[in-house]
Amino acid sequence: MEWLAGIEARVALLDAALRPIAEEPVDIGDPGWEERMRQRPSAMDEAGVRAEAETVLRAVLTAYADGDDASRVAPRGLFARHTAFRWGVSLAFAPTPDGFRLRLPHLSAVDQGSDTRDELLALRDLCEDARRAGIDLGPLLREAAALSSRVDKYGMGSTRDILLRAAG
Template identity: 60%
Template sequence: MALPTDLVDRVVRIDARLRPIAERPVDTTAPDWHIRTRERPRPLDEAGVRGEAEAALRALLARYEHGDDEDRAAVRALLDRCSSFRWATHLPYGRTPDGFRQQLLHLSARNHDGDTRDELLTLHDLSAEAREAGVDIRPLLLEVAELSSAEDKYGMGSIRRMLLGAAG
């Protein structure tokens, strides 16, 4: 089963709106560059696409979670192709089992997000927050690992291996 054309078109359209923001140069030689960067509106708000982008991401993650291997591969490929959408679009994190599962599904669908090291740090932080909130993370890590790619994109292990390793 392929991803619905209207969903793919929405993500591609949102990605195009976000690209100029994602690719905007940052002058790190300016003394207050980090302050100005922090004070800018969030990319989804600046582009005026927050509601549409979050709805599209929810639809992608639902397809990723409930679809078959072909659906999951299609979601990973779309997010790989639409890197500005992938960079800017995230869901709020509720410190609940379902919130943790959604964050794991998103991490899995991003499939390394261009840098496995960053994803390892993200996984570590998400897991620590969930444990602090009393979430039993092991079954959720194992559940999402089963849906995850076994591809070792950058020589640091696959997302599946990362999740299984975090589950212990």
């Protein structure tokens, strides 16, 4: 993977910039903590890395979507190794078929992250956004499933299986 050598260094720098934000403790016993979290800027903005982070994420997702099963292992590994990058970097997308087509490979490449339950909640929210926008997400979920890992990492099904179940 030629792209991986260059991109991994950039991802590592972004991961280091985002890590203090990702690991900052949150006192959920403190009244008003939820509102303060909602008011806070995105991690990319807080770290001052939005432009670079979005550029790098687009490159990773393009390589992921354009690759074959064997080459998609490398982007999944990037997200597994660089957890602050995985947590804090995302692309804004419009609630259109093309917007969801952009978002779903990201969900696929994260490959359940550290906890399948978090990804299931993200997928549920994504599906609800699509329903509200009147978009039939089924075909797009099946497209993303075709890119996805068949490995059942945490006993709740593989990412491919999860996306296919959501597609109906």
